[in-house]
Amino acid sequence: METAAASLAPRPAQIRPPRSTAARPPCAIPFSRADWQTTCAAILATTSTNANGSPRVNGDSNNNMKPALADLDLLPPVSSNLPRPLSITDLSPAPMHGSQLRVAYQGVPGAYSEAAAAKAYPSCDAIPCDQFEVAFQAVELWIADRAVLPVENSLGGSIHRNYDLLLRHRLHIVGEVQLPVHHCLLALPGVRRELLTRVISHPQALAQCELTLNAMGLNVAREAFDDTAAAAEHVAAAGLRDTAAIASARAADLYGLQVLADGIQDDAGNVTRFVMLAREPIIPRTDRPFKTSIVFAHDREGTSVLFKVLSAFAFRDISLTKIESRPHRHRPIRLVDDANVGTAKHFEYMFYIDFQAPWRRCGRKRAHGDPGVHLLPPGARQLPHGHDALGFHHIIIANHLGFLRLRRQQQELIRLMLPLLKGEVMLRMRMYILEWNR
Numbered sequence: 001m002e003t004a005a006a007s008l009a010p011r012p013a014q015i016r017p018p019r020s021t022a023a024r025p026p027c028a029i030p031f032s033r034a035d036w037q038t039t040c041a042a043i044l045a046t047t048s049t050n051a052n053g054s055p056r057v058n059g060d061s062n063n064n065m066k067p068a069l070a071d072l073d074l075l076p077p078v079s080s081n082l083p084r085p086l087s088i089t090d091l092s093p094a095p096m097h098g099s100q101l102r103v104a105y106q107g108v109p110g111a112y113s114e115a116a117a118a119k120a121y122p123s124c125d126a127i128p129c130d131q132f133e134v135a136f137q138a139v140e141l142w143i144a145d146r147a148v149l150p151v152e153n154s155l156g157g158s159i160h161r162n163y164d165l166l167l168r169h170r171l172h173i174v175g176e177v178q179l180p181v182h183h184c185l186l187a188l189p190g191v192r193r194e195l196l197t198r199v200i201s202h203p204q205a206l207a208q209c210e211l212t213l214n215a216m217g218l219n220v221a222r223e224a225f226d227d228t229a230a231a232a233e234h235v236a237a238a239g240l241r242d243t244a245a246i247a248s249a250r251a252a253d254l255y256g257l258q259v260l261a262d263g264i265q266d267d268a269g270n271v272t273r274f275v276m277l278a279r280e281p282i283i284p285r286t287d288r289p290f291k292t293s294i295v296f297a298h299d300r301e302g303t304s305v306l307f308k309v310l311s312a313f314a315f316r317d318i319s320l321t322k323i324e325s326r327p328h329r330h331r332p333i334r335l336v337d338d339a340n341v342g343t344a345k346h347f348e349y350m351f352y353i354d355f356q357a358p359w360r361r362c363g364r365k366r367a368h369g370d371p372g373v374h375l376l377p378p379g380a381r382q383l384p385h386g387h388d389a390l391g392f393h394h395i396i397i398a399n400h401l402g403f404l405r406l407r408r409q410q411q412e413l414i415r416l417m418l419p420l421l422k423g424e425v426m427l428r429m430r431m432y433i434l435e436w437n438r
Ligand SMILES: O=C(O)C(=O)C[C@]1(C(=O)O)C=C[C@@H](O)C=C1
Pocket: 106, 107, 110, 111, 112, 113, 114, 150, 153, 159, 181, 202, 204, 205, 226, 227, 228, 229, 272
């Protein structure tokens, strides 16, 4: 990880010439993808520095209250060249230059997500974005080629926002990386621990260090920031002598802070799992383990279907690697009439399941009592090369079997699946499949 992170050492800001003519919308693709990639994309002219030349803190480019960085003499000169995060207003296509893979992440340089981007795609061009949503859109608008976003931490749990965004956007999961997260307590040079009245950081980082901070006697106010590195940047830029940030050692280097304490995460094995997202699905190699992720809700049976679905996995010895539920966005509440007790309001959920299984497992004969949820058609492996892989990406079976967002190959596969599903629980499910190599 260290090596990969080092490859992201601050570069001079990449100032791109402003767009002179309107770029073609990404949906009109009359030529090859490669052509398209070179014709569309990034707006990194806006990602260098703000008007006063300092990096933005938490989206605030004016920072009137804060002393100029030069006055503080805190930051190494290179820091003012760090790219400023893309924000929603930056998202318009512009010409793309160079051939380096551009990887969007949420946060500012020094964030763990930047290190995860470098681990996933060594020597990539990492593009900071101020929100998860912006990272998704940066890929959709061809400003970036990939996004690397956290979905889960071993201590703090799921990052729900990204689960929701996965459904709202059309990107494919093409891989995942796990990043050991090693937190430091950072403060301005010369500041002692006893002077601190506040610790700021990303909410996940604050949660991951809660016990250690208490054990250190730091029962001070804790305040949430957009990302760990932005918190470090804020301490430096605002010259806060009563505030410490929880962030990486790289953030300390970038923003000229001292490390007051190292390794303050409550669990030494603290790990965050990030997914790699792309516009196009990958073709998984069947000789390697890969994961599949499905999302479903049942229109009539609601939550009670979960047991049936899980039993379908159990009968096939398919091990689940993750299960998550989120509110059903389109129908968060269901009214249920029970003659005995009256009407009840039930909360409705979308269920996200990740599992790891080779193709051959999925087509096994049904065991007695199995509700018959066939996740993949048994014939999938016999399909021409490419079909089997492409077919299972981004499939949604809607209520009335209306197919949304499907490629032709996917539709063919759905047709294959239908006889298997007929009359079974799947027909009444929304299903959305993503899969990725490990
Ligand atoms: O704030 C950062 O540095 C991030 O990259 C975000 C994030 C997260 O969203 O969980 C990533 C890894 C750590 O678990 C803490 C924070």
